[in-house]
Amino acid sequence: MQLEVLAxxxxxxxxxxxxxxxxxxxxxxxxxxxxxxxxRQRLLNCFTRDDVVCDVFxxxxxxxxxxxxxxxxxxxxxxxxxxxxxxERNCVVNKIARKIExxxxxxxxxxxxxxxxxxxxxxxxxxxxxPNDAAEYLDAxxxxxxxxxxxxxxxxxxxxxxxxxxxxxxxxEFLERIRIAMSEAPSEVEMHRVRLVAPGKWMLCAxxxxxxxxxFAKAV
Numbered sequence: 001m002q003l004e005v006l007a008x009x010x011x012x013x014x015x016x017x018x019x020x021x022x023x024x025x026x027x028x029x030x031x032x033x034x035x036x037x038x039x040r041q042r043l044l045n046c047f048t049r050d051d052v053v054c055d056v057f058x059x060x061x062x063x064x065x066x067x068x069x070x071x072x073x074x075x076x077x078x079x080x081x082x083x084x085x086x087x088e089r090n091c092v093v094n095k096i097a098r099k100i101e102x103x104x105x106x107x108x109x110x111x112x113x114x115x116x117x118x119x120x121x122x123x124x125x126x127x128x129x130x131p132n133d134a135a136e137y138l139d140a141x142x143x144x145x146x147x148x149x150x151x152x153x154x155x156x157x158x159x160x161x162x163x164x165x166x167x168x169x170x171x172x173e174f175l176e177r178i179r180i181a182m183s184e185a186p187s188e189v190e191m192h193r194v195r196l197v198a199p200g201k202w203m204l205c206a207x208x209x210x211x212x213x214x215x216f217a218k219a220v
Contacts, residue, residue, distance in 0.1 A: 012026055012027040012028040013025070013026045013027075014026075014027065016032060016034065018034070018037050018040070018062060018066075019037070019040075019041065019066060021065055021066060021069070021090075021094050022090070022093050022094060023060055023061065023062060023065070023086075023090050024060070024086055024089055024090055024093065025060050025086060026082065026086065029080070029082035029083075030059060030060050030080065030082055030083045030086055031059055031060075031083075032059070032060065032062070035195065036062075036194070036195075039194045039195070039205070040062055040063055040066060041066075042192075043063065043127065043160060043205070044063075044066050044067060044070060046125070046158075046160070046207070047067055047070055047071050047125060048070075048071070049070060049071060049072065050071075050072055050124070051067075051070075051071040051072060051124045051125050052071065052072050052073045052074075052075075052119075052122045052123050052124050052125070053067045053068075053071050053073075053074045053075070053123075053124070053125045053126075053127065054074075054075045054077075054114055054123050054125065054126045054127070054157070055067070055074060055075065055076045055077065055127045055129075056077055056107045056110060056111060056126065056127065056128045056129075056130075056134075056137065057077070057078060057079075057107060057127075057128060057129050057130040057134065058076035058077055058078045058083070058087055058102075059078055059080075059083050059087070059129075060083050060086040060087050060090055061076060061086075061087040061090045061091065061100075063127055063129060064076035064087070064100060065087075065090055065091060065094055065096055065100070067127075068091075068096045068099040068100050069094075069096060071099075071125075072099075072122075073099055073100075073101075073122070074099060074100045074101070075100075075101050075103065075114055075119065075123070076100050076101070076102050076103070077102070077103040077104070077105055077107070077110040078103075078104065079104070079105065079106055079107065081104055084102060084103075084104040087102055088102050107128075107130070107134075107137045107140070108137060108139075108140040111137070111140040111141065111144065112140060112144070115141075115144045115145060120144075120145065121150070121151040121154050122151070123157045124155065124157050124158065125157055125158050125160070126157045126158070126159045126160065126210075127160050128159065128160065128161040128162065129160075129162045130162065131162045131163050131164045131203055132163075132164065134161050134162055134163060135161055135163045135174065135177040135178050135181055136177070136181055137181070138159075138161065138178060138181035138182050139181045139182065139183075141159075141182065141210055141214055141215060142182060142183060142214055142217045143215075143216070143217040143218065144214075144215055145215045145216055146216070147216070148216075155209075156209055156210040156211075156212060156215055157209070157210055158207060158208065158209050158210075159207065159208060159209070159210055160205055160206075160207045161178065161205070161206050161207075162194070162203065162204065162205050162206075163177065163203075163204055163206070164197065164201055164202065164203055164204070165201070165202050165204060166200050166201045166202075170193070170202040170204055171191045171193075171204065174191070174204050174206060175189060175191070175206065178206060178208075182211070182214050183214070183217075184211065184213060184214060186208035186209065186210075186211055187208075187211065188208060188209070189206050189207070189208045190206070190207040190208065191204060191205075191206050192204065192205045192206075192207070
């Protein structure tokens with residue numbers, strides 16, 4: 001969404017404070033929505049200090065940086081180079097840079113790269129907060145692992161994927177998109193209605209563990 005300054009200082013650069021953290025943003029080039037502060041806190045409450053979080057669409061870092069104050073480590077990615085620039089700056093401002101690795105890649109390439117490396121052994125949570133398209137990126141997890149890592153404590157990560165739905169039954173419609181992307185539906189899904197963004201249009205969050213049959217699927 002493009003913003004226009006009607007009067008006064010024409011700069012759209014601002015500093016937002018959320019949960020005691022400072023975020024520098026340029027609303028002309030990056031996305032920020034303060035209305036999602038409560039949802040970000042809800043998600044953060046799902047994490048523990050032992051978690052390693054992979055944020056596929058991190059933006060300027062509202063989830064990644066907040067998570068880094070609590071969890072063991074964070075891998076944060078965004079395709080937008082302006083968002084990545086502010087993400088790196090915000091890591092420094094909040095003195096959390098040592099706990100975050102920042103990437104500037106397409107979401108699918110990022111998932112492939114992270115899970116092709118030894119980092120995959122330790123990732124416990126994956127956040128996919130790009131409501132328009134995130135569910136369709138779930139196909140990147142098909143066959144992502146060829147065999148279980150050597151780490152004996154390894155478990156497949158829990159995925160938190162966001163999406164919009166205008167359907168009469170938004171949860172069913174969103175789950176169907178997830179099923180189509182992964183070629184199967186997860187066995188247990190926690191579905192949360194985040195907010196009504198427009199009449200009849202819900203923002204949803206689906207949380208589930210990556211199914212083994214998806215992660216270790218053989219290429220056809």
